[in-house]
Amino acid sequence: MAVVSSISGPIVRVRLKEESPALFELTYVGKKGLVGEVVDIHGTEAVIQVYEDTEGLSLGEDVSFSGEMLSAILGPGLLGGIFDGIQRPLPFLDFQIKKGIKPFSLDREKKWHFKPYLEVGNSIQKGMMIGEVKEGSFTHKIISSIEGKVSFIAEEGDYTVEDTILKTEDGKEIKLYQKHPIRIPRRFRKRKAPEIPLITGQRVIDFLFPIAKGGTGSIPGGFGTGKTVLQQTLAKWCDADVIVYIGCGERGNEMTEVLTEFSKLKDPKSGRLLMERTVLIANTSDMPVSAREASIFMGITIAEYYRDMGYHVALMADSTSRWAEAMREISARMKQLPVEEGFPSDLSSKIASIYERAGFVETLSGLDGSLTIIGAVSPPGGDFSEPVTRHTRRFTSVFWALDKDLASARFYPAINYTISYSSYPPNVSKWWEDISYGYQELRNWMIYILQEDDKLQRIVKLLGMEALPEEQKLVVETANLIKEVFLQQNAFDPVDAYSSPERQIKMAQFLKTMWDLWEKAHREKAIPVSILRKQAVITDFVRAKYSVKNDELEKYDSLIKKLVETYQNLIATYGD
Numbered sequence: 001m002a003v004v005s006s007i008s009g010p011i012v013r014v015r016l017k018e019e020s021p022a023l024f025e026l027t028y029v030g031k032k033g034l035v036g037e038v039v040d041i042h043g044t045e046a047v048i049q050v051y052e053d054t055e056g057l058s059l060g061e062d063v064s065f066s067g068e069m070l071s072a073i074l075g076p077g078l079l080g081g082i083f084d085g086i087q088r089p090l091p092f093l094d095f096q097i098k099k100g101i102k103p104f105s106l107d108r109e110k111k112w113h114f115k116p117y118l119e120v121g122n123s124i125q126k127g128m129m130i131g132e133v134k135e136g137s138f139t140h141k142i143i144s145s146i147e148g149k150v151s152f153i154a155e156e157g158d159y160t161v162e163d164t165i166l167k168t169e170d171g172k173e174i175k176l177y178q179k180h181p182i183r184i185p186r187r188f189r190k191r192k193a194p195e196i197p198l199i200t201g202q203r204v205i206d207f208l209f210p211i212a213k214g215g216t217g218s219i220p221g222g223f224g225t226g227k228t229v230l231q232q233t234l235a236k237w238c239d240a241d242v243i244v245y246i247g248c249g250e251r252g253n254e255m256t257e258v259l260t261e262f263s264k265l266k267d268p269k270s271g272r273l274l275m276e277r278t279v280l281i282a283n284t285s286d287m288p289v290s291a292r293e294a295s296i297f298m299g300i301t302i303a304e305y306y307r308d309m310g311y312h313v314a315l316m317a318d319s320t321s322r323w324a325e326a327m328r329e330i331s332a333r334m335k336q337l338p339v340e341e342g343f344p345s346d347l348s349s350k351i352a353s354i355y356e357r358a359g360f361v362e363t364l365s366g367l368d369g370s371l372t373i374i375g376a377v378s379p380p381g382g383d384f385s386e387p388v389t390r391h392t393r394r395f396t397s398v399f400w401a402l403d404k405d406l407a408s409a410r411f412y413p414a415i416n417y418t419i420s421y422s423s424y425p426p427n428v429s430k431w432w433e434d435i436s437y438g439y440q441e442l443r444n445w446m447i448y449i450l451q452e453d454d455k456l457q458r459i460v461k462l463l464g465m466e467a468l469p470e471e472q473k474l475v476v477e478t479a480n481l482i483k484e485v486f487l488q489q490n491a492f493d494p495v496d497a498y499s500s501p502e503r504q505i506k507m508a509q510f511l512k513t514m515w516d517l518w519e520k521a522h523r524e525k526a527i528p529v530s531i532l533r534k535q536a537v538i539t540d541f542v543r544a545k546y547s548v549k550n551d552e553l554e555k556y557d558s559l560i561k562k563l564v565e566t567y568q569n570l571i572a573t574y575g576d
Contacts, residue, residue: 002063004030005045007054010290011333012036014046014063021046021065024183029054030061032099035086037070037294040334049330051086051291052099069184070294072301073105075161075177076112076133076140079242080275081105082259085283085295106177111158114142114165114176122150127187127308127364130166130174136276141309143365146172182297186304188361188369196360197428198314198372201237201498202230204415204487207443207508209422211398213240213312214360214370218320218392221402222382226414230402231316231376232258233413233491236265236274237498240314240372242306243278246299249292249322255282268498289326296323300357303371310367314374315358320351321378324388340387348391355395397423411488417447418454436505442512446482449515453479470522473529478515481538485545486511495546503548506556510541513560517567525574537566 002021006013012029021027027036027048034054040047048063072087082090087105116131124130124144130153133140148168159165159176166174180186194212211217221227228250235243245262247255259282265274279302283295296317303313317323324347331344339345358373375396379389382404393399403416425443432439452475459467460476468476486507490496499507521527541559548555 002046002065004057004059004061004063007057007059008333009329010050010054010288011330012048012050012054012057012063014048016044016046019046019065022069024069024181026066026068026070028064028066030057030063032057033064033102034099035070035102036290038065039330047334049290049293050288051294052288056099068179069181071179071181072298072305073177074180074302074305075106075175076135077106077110077161078279078302078305079135079138079140079277080279082280082282083298084287085248085281085291085293085298087281087298090282106161108160108162111160112140112176113157114154114159115156116153116165118150118153118166120150120153124148124150124166124168125364127189129309129365133176137270137272138277142174142176143178143305143308144174145178146174148172180301180305182294182301185357186301186308188308188359188363189366190362192360192362192368193427194360194370194424195427196370196431197424198312199239199501200234201500202233202413202489203499203504203507204413204417204489205234205400206499206501207486207504208417208447209398209400209415209420210424210428211372211374211422212360212424212427213372214358215372215398215424216355216358216396217372217374217398217400218377218389218396219374219400219402220377220379220384220389220392221407221414222379222404225382225402225404225407226412227376227378227402228258228318229491230400230413231318231374232261233497234374235262235278235314235316237268238314239269239312241277241311242303242313243274244281244299244303244306244313244315245278246281246283246295246315246317248281248283248295248317248319249285249289249326250318255284258282285322289329292323292326293330296320296354300354300371300373303373304357307361307369307371308363308365310363310365310369312370312372314372317354317373317375319376319378320354320392321376321388324351343387347387348394351388351391352395355392411483412491413489415487417450417483417487432501432505435501436509438509439505442505442508445512445515446486446508449475449479449482470526470529474515474518474522474532477529477533478511478518481514481542482511485542490546493546495549498550500550502553503550503556506553506560507545510556510560510563513563514538514541514567517564517571521567521571521574525571527570527574531570532567535566535570537563 005015034052036048036050112133128144131142151169152167154165161176194214267274303315360370401416406414
């Protein structure tokens with residue numbers, strides 16, 4: 001049997017005898033059977049990264065090889081679950097992980113009501129739906145992992161995840177759960193263009209920098225800029241069917257807060273607990289770094305499983321910087337050649353391997369499903385030029401850059417609207433135009449005003465607002481209203497926390513109409529901006545963000561009508 005020949009933290013070198021392990025094969029190291037994975041093989045030596053604390057492990061202890069890769073356990077009971085980086089159920093362990101313990105990820109005793117879709121004699125293919133299980137308000141579809149002709153299928157009734165529910169004529173079996181290697185993407189029929197936006201209810205995101213279902217996004221920001229709060233807000237309000245939240249290397253007290261908060265959050269769709277359609281993976285900074293490296297791949301595999309059922313899944317990873325730091329530590333212990341800032345030379349390809357698993361796809365069963373991946377990045381000192389942020393930017397299509405100055409000014413979400421971007425507006429514009437013709441024009445106008453305002457702010461800060469000519473004051477005051485009313489959003493206000501697409505359009509239409517009327521007033525009567533800004537209808541609009549609900553859009557129509565009447569009268573009577 002293979003024995004331990006060298007120990008360096010989570011990296012264990014093993015002297016092989018007659019064994020021929022495969023790369024990424026699951027292993028059990030030492031007397032306690034610590035879970036590990038083969039990451040390198042040199043002749044008669046294998047290198048294993050151990051997913052548990054190796055303290056107390058000694059040279060010469062035996063190592064066994066499982067013959068399979070590290071896999072995710074996929075089946076009923078995942079939703080509402082809290083797991084560590086290698087899918088050990090934390091509530092089952094009372095959140096105290098003992099070395100060498102390998103509990104099954106799902107409840108083996110609980111019975112689920114299975115309803116079959118097939119009959120004996122039917123042919124099945126991989127990816128086909130063979131039945132369903134009700135998991136609270138969620139329909140969990142059982143996916144075939146084999147091919148053949150059905151010789152037996154269980155009748156409708158209650159079964160555990162270990163019960164065999166289908167057999168084929170050639171002796172293959174299907175249970176309510178299945179395994180899938182975390183480093184191998186699950187198969188699908190074909191990719192589709194991401195043309196449906198993932199609606200988050202956050203105006204600065206949905207309207208200016210949208211992300212499509214099946215898209216990729218990054219949230220870079222320094223300490224205290226609100227990355228975790230923004231991801232929690234997205235998890236609560238986005239219109240995904242399933243949420244997978246990965247706390248990767250975050251502080252223990254922060255993850256405790258996340259777990260506590262998620263267990264209380266109400267799902268705005270169903271009114272039930274949000275946890276009923278959420279999977280949490282908690283891998284805190286005090287847990288072994290190698291498990292941190294595996295946690296993101298584990299989360300993505302679970303997310304792909306629900307995508308293959310035809311659902312839209314959103315995965316939040318907080319944060320990929322801690323994940324990259326874990327790879328850096330492991331790489332150093334393996335004595336690999338470091339590159340920028342000590343990161344391994346394959347950092348770029350590892351980051352790509354995460355985000356490339358996102359997509360809007362046609363599943364093997366012919367359904368449409370999507371996996372949207374949003375990763376938070378924590379650049380040291382808020383430096384967006386550091387390697388992890390820079391490479392993440394290459395492989396994601398949305399860049400929501402969080403700004404320290406905005407966060408310090410209590411401006412949330414603290415997304416810097418001058419350097420953030422999204423490549424999805426051309427894809428999702430048809431969806432928005434179906435809601436209201438003119439979306440693209442409204443968005444382009446708003447971005448133009450914000451960009452012009454950014455140029456003028458240097459003068460304002462140096463010389464004050466009065467140094468500007470009236471036409472530039474128009475831009476600054478309009479931008480101030482866009483920022484104050486449209487971009488700034490209170491996540492704790494019952495009305496302002498979520499803004500429907502229709503409400504966002506109405507608010508933008510009010511602002512654009514106001515701009516057109518202000519320009520006309522300045523052009524025809526040279527009315528000062530100070531007078532234009534002081535009209536009561538503007539104050540009514542500012543207050544409306546906290547009082548007009550998503551199902552009261554007729555109030556915005558009344559405000560726009562009042563806006564037009566107010567300024568037409570002002571233009572007609574000014575100077576008389």
